[in-house]
Each structure stands twice: as C-alpha cells, then as structure tokens.
Amino acid sequence: MAISDRLFLTAMASIGGVYVLLIAGMLAADVAYMTRQSVSAAADQTGWLAVITHSPIVDALHDPKIRYSIRLSLVSCSLSALLSVFVAIPLGYLMSRGRFPGRNLLDAFLDIPIVLPPLVVGLSLLILFQFPPFSWFAPAIVYQVPAVILAQFSVACAFSVRTMKGTFDQIDPRCEQVARSLGCSRFQAFSMVVFPEADRGIITALTLAWARSLGEFGPLLIFAGSTRMKTEVLSTSVFLEMNVGNLEAAVAVSLIMVAGAILVLILTRKLGSPLYEQGPLNRGGAGFPSRGGRA
Amino acid sequence: MISLERVTVSAGNFVLRDISLTIPSGGYGVLMGKTGCGKTTILESILGLRPIHSGRILLEDRDVSQLAPALRGIGYVPQDGALFSRMTVRQQLGFALVIRHIQETVIRARVEELAEMLGITHLLDRIPRGLSGGERQRVALGRALSFIPRVLCLDEPLSALDSETRQQMCELLLKIRRHTGVTTLHVTHNLDEAEQLAAPLFRLAEGHIEQVEPTAR
Numbered sequence: 001m002a003i004s005d006r007l008f009l010t011a012m013a014s015i016g017g018v019y020v021l022l023i024a025g026m027l028a029a030d031v032a033y034m035t036r037q038s039v040s041a042a043a044d045q046t047g048w049l050a051v052i053t054h055s056p057i058v059d060a061l062h063d064p065k066i067r068y069s070i071r072l073s074l075v076s077c078s079l080s081a082l083l084s085v086f087v088a089i090p091l092g093y094l095m096s097r098g099r100f101p102g103r104n105l106l107d108a109f110l111d112i113p114i115v116l117p118p119l120v121v122g123l124s125l126l127i128l129f130q131f132p133p134f135s136w137f138a139p140a141i142v143y144q145v146p147a148v149i150l151a152q153f154s155v156a157c158a159f160s161v162r163t164m165k166g167t168f169d170q171i172d173p174r175c176e177q178v179a180r181s182l183g184c185s186r187f188q189a190f191s192m193v194v195f196p197e198a199d200r201g202i203i204t205a206l207t208l209a210w211a212r213s214l215g216e217f218g219p220l221l222i223f224a225g226s227t228r229m230k231t232e233v234l235s236t237s238v239f240l241e242m243n244v245g246n247l248e249a250a251v252a253v254s255l256i257m258v259a260g261a262i263l264v265l266i267l268t269r270k271l272g273s274p275l276y277e278q279g280p281l282n283r284g285g286a287g288f289p290s291r292g293g294r295a
Numbered sequence: 296m297i298s299l300e301r302v303t304v305s306a307g308n309f310v311l312r313d314i315s316l317t318i319p320s321g322g323y324g325v326l327m328g329k330t331g332c333g334k335t336t337i338l339e340s341i342l343g344l345r346p347i348h349s350g351r352i353l354l355e356d357r358d359v360s361q362l363a364p365a366l367r368g369i370g371y372v373p374q375d376g377a378l379f380s381r382m383t384v385r386q387q388l389g390f391a392l393v394i395r396h397i398q399e400t401v402i403r404a405r406v407e408e409l410a411e412m413l414g415i416t417h418l419l420d421r422i423p424r425g426l427s428g429g430e431r432q433r434v435a436l437g438r439a440l441s442f443i444p445r446v447l448c449l450d451e452p453l454s455a456l457d458s459e460t461r462q463q464m465c466e467l468l469l470k471i472r473r474h475t476g477v478t479t480l481h482v483t484h485n486l487d488e489a490e491q492l493a494a495p496l497f498r499l500a501e502g503h504i505e506q507v508e509p510t511a512r
Contacts, residue, residue: 181448
C-alpha cells in the first residue's frame with residue numbers, strides 16, 4: 001500500500017478511534033468507580049462474595065424507592081414502546097406509500113419531537129394540558145404515572161415512525177400491487193404481505209422506542225415531576241440521588257440502566273432489521289437488480 | 296380480449312392521452328417502447344393500480360375501468376417478480392386461491408400442476424431468497440397464473456435475465472400461451488423478445504401507440 005494511502009487510513013482511524021475510546025472510557029469509568037466503592041465498603045472482609053454484597057448496586061436493588069423506580073421504568077417504557085409502534089405502523093406506512101400534498105412538510109413535522117429540546121417537549125405538554133379538552137383529564141395525568149408514559153411516548157414515537165417509514169420504504173410496493181391483483185383488498189395486502197415483511201423493522205422500532213423511553217428525563221421532570229414512589233423512573237432516580245449527594249447510588253442506578261440499554265442493543269442487533277448497519281436491504285436476493293423506475 | 300379505448304392516464308408529470316390498443320382473445324400482445332415512455336403506466340391502469348382520467352378499459356368485453364384491482368382477475372408479473380419474501384414458493388403459488396377460500400386439496404393439486412408446468416417442483420418448499428433470476432420469474436409467473444386468469448400482464452419479465460435464461464423463458468411463455476390460451480400483454484424494451492413472442496406487436500413512442508404490422512418489422 002502506498003504511504004499516502006496508509007496515512008489516510010491511519011488518520012481516519014485515529015479520528016474515529018477517539019470517539020470509540022470516549023464511549024468505552026465512560027462505561028469503564030462507571031464500572032471502575034463501582035468496583036472501587038464495593039471493595040472499600042467490603043474493606044474488612046475478603047473474597048468476591050463480600051465485594052458483591054457490599055456493592056452499591058446491591059444496595060440500590062434493596063432500596064424500595066429504587067425498586068419502585070425500576071418497576072415503573074419497565075412498565076412505562078414497555079407501554080410507551082408498544083403505544084409508539086402501534087401509532088408508528090400506520091403513520092410510517094402512510095408516509096412511505098402515500099403521495100399527498102404537504103407530504104414533505106409532514107415528514108419534517110414528524111421530526112419535531114426529535115430536534116426539540118427535551119425540556120421544551122415537557123413544558124409544551126404541561127401547557128397543552130391547561131387547555132380543554134386536555135385540561136379535563138389533567139388531574140388524572142399531569143404529575144401522575146400516565147404523564148410518565150405520555151412524556152416518553154411523545155418523543156419515542158417519533159423515532160418509531162422514522163424506523164417504520166424506513167422499513168416500509170424498503171418493502172417493494174410491487175409486492176402489495178401483486179397481492180391486490182391476486183385478489184386482496186388493501187387491508188389483506190397489508191396484513192398478509194406487507195406486515196410479515198416488516199417484522200424485523202417492528203422489532204427495531206419497538207426496542208428503539210423502549211431505549212428512548214428509558215433515557216427520557218427532561219420532559220418527565222417537567223410534566224410528570226419527580227415524586228419518589230410515584231413518578232420516579234430510573235433516570236429520575238439518578239437525578240434525585242445526585243441531588244442529595246449520593247453519587248454512589250446515582251452511579252449504581254446508571255449501571256442498571258446501562259445493563260438495560262445494552263440488552264436492548266443486543267436484542268436490536270440480533271432480531272431487528274439491519275437498517276442502521278448497511279444500506280438498503282436487498283430483498284431481491286443476490287445479484288438481482290433493484291426495482292426500476294415506474295415509468 | 297384486452298381493449299383500451301381512448302384512455303387518458305397520467306403519472307407524475309407526464310400524461311398519456313387517448314391511448315387505444317386491442318389484443319384479441321388468446322392473443323399475445325407485446326408493447327415495445329423505451330424506458331420511461333409510459334409502458335408501465337399503461338400496465339398499471341389496466342391492472343387498476345392507477346386511475347384513468349377518461350376512456351374505457353375492457354377485458355373480455357367487460358368494462359373494468361372502475362373496478363378494484365382484486366376484481367379484475369388479471370395475473371400480474373412485475374419486473375423483478377416482487378416475490379413475497381416470507382412465503383415459500385408453495386405458499387405464493389397458492390396465495391390467490393387461499394384468498395378465494397378454495398378447498399385445500401384443490402389448492403394443493405393446482406400448485407403441483409403449476410409447478411410441474413413451470414419446472415419448479417423442486418423449489419416448492421424454498422423461500423425466494425437464493426433463487427436465481429429465472430427461477431424467481433417462474434415462481435412469479437406461476438403465482439400470476441394460479442387463479443386461472445383470462446388476462447396476463449407482464450412488465451419486462453425477462454429484462455433482468457441473462458440471454459440463455461431469457462431464451463428458455465421465451466419458450467416457456469410460448470408454452471404457457473399454448474396451454475392456457477390466456478390473453479397476454481407483455482411490456483418490454485427488448486426487440487428480440489418482442490419479435491419472438493408478439494402477436495400483435497405495438498410500439499409506444501411520444502405518447503402514441505401504433506401497431507407494427509408483421510411485414511414492417
């Protein structure tokens with residue numbers, strides 16, 4: 001290889017590598033900090049078991065407040081993820097297949113929750129619930145558990161819609177057209193042909209929405225509050241523990257979330273669509289040309 | 296019979312006006328034209344996938360201009376086959392019959408018969424992934440013929456194939472025509488293919504269709 005080529009690749013690798021190191025460093029630091037605290041807490045005892053039982057993570061898992069927050073996180077993230085995908089499937093389908101005036105505008109509009117500062121999302125939700133008909137339900141929602149789910153859903157759904165639109169974009173519309181020529185109604189073509197082909201995309205959308213919801217914090221703080229044993233989810237726990245100066249517990253809860261996020265990441269990679277890994281899916285099979293233009 | 300009477304249809308920013316074309320029953324019409332001249336648009340309007348602005352479309356003397364695609368009873372083979380990637384070949388061949396709530400034993404027999412005619416019996420339990428171009432087109436053809444349509448629409452069915460496979464497929468298409476007598480409209484930009492199969496041959500250029508007489512070819 002020519003020296004200039006080698007230099008080029010080395011430069012690319014070094015610049016990219018900095019970011020990879022940053023991610024690895026952050027995670028490693030969390031783990032190292034936790035290990036150090038565990039070891040010092042178990043100072044008078046030796047052996048791995050003692051270190052583990054004295055770990056702040058174990059303490060956190062014993063804390064009823066943290067337990068509540070783990071439970072609420074699991075429930076609210078799952079509900080908001082399911083809700084997101086339920087909405088994202090029809091919306092993504094229409095955005096992918098539909099040709100209507102204002103489509104590009106709507107496409108950009110759907111990105112608003114993604115680009116909006118999270119605090120603004122929360123504040124806007126709070127303000128929205130001052131107006132009827134939303135205000136009628138405000139006592140049951142604002143600063144209550146439903147607010148947690150709604151705040152998570154508001155942002156997570158935008159990601160699901162993106163994913164589902166991308167999924168439907170990659171399913172050949174000709175398949176549906178063939179199905180319709182074979183005797184299917186639009187609904188039958190969708191449910192029997194398109195939907196099964198979208199399965200991996202749906203799993204990706206579901207896990208993305210779940211992970212997004214797990215990390216949601218800004219909108220939650222404003223719209224759902226941070227009441228312990230009520231609207232406290234894991235991200236709120238980190239914030240509350242930090243506020244009372246309990247760095248150990250904050251890191252412990254963070255590591256619980258890291259474990260959850262990594263699990264979701266693995267799940268997405270294993271089951272989900274390779275949407276984010278490679279270019280368009282070549283569903284046509286090896287060496288088959290992609291569909292031509294529709295003249 | 297496939298008959299277009301002064302059909303006007305638009306796609307994107309171009310319009311085809313007053314298009315007329317007739318293929319007699321049992322005929323094998325080939326529509327030639329350059330890429331992007333509107334061949335697929337015409338096919339889509341016949342299939343009911345694209346609404347027409349004016350004119351009539353008749354299939355076997357039945358006006359289908361306003362019918363949903365499902366009710367037109369046209370077998371359709373798009374360019375790259377558009378196979379259903381999650382179904383086995385067997386399921387694809389039986390799909391139209393399952394939709395029609397045909398008895399299971401009848402479906403099984405029909406699928407076997409089709410597979411035999413198309414030479415894909417050994418592929419019945421495979422999914423489309425990994426099938427060759429020619430195999431895919433055979434499956435797509437079988438799927439389109441499964442419900443015994445009286446009209447078949449083929450959109451550049453052979454354009455993605457190598458010349459040897461293309462020749463085999465041409466022979467297969469002629470065999471199907473002999474066996475079934477299905478009235479066919481075959482869209483292509485390949486002259487060899489057109490001359491081998493066409494009866495009659497049409498040419499679409501600059502928004503007009505003209506029939507090319509055999510002597511003039």
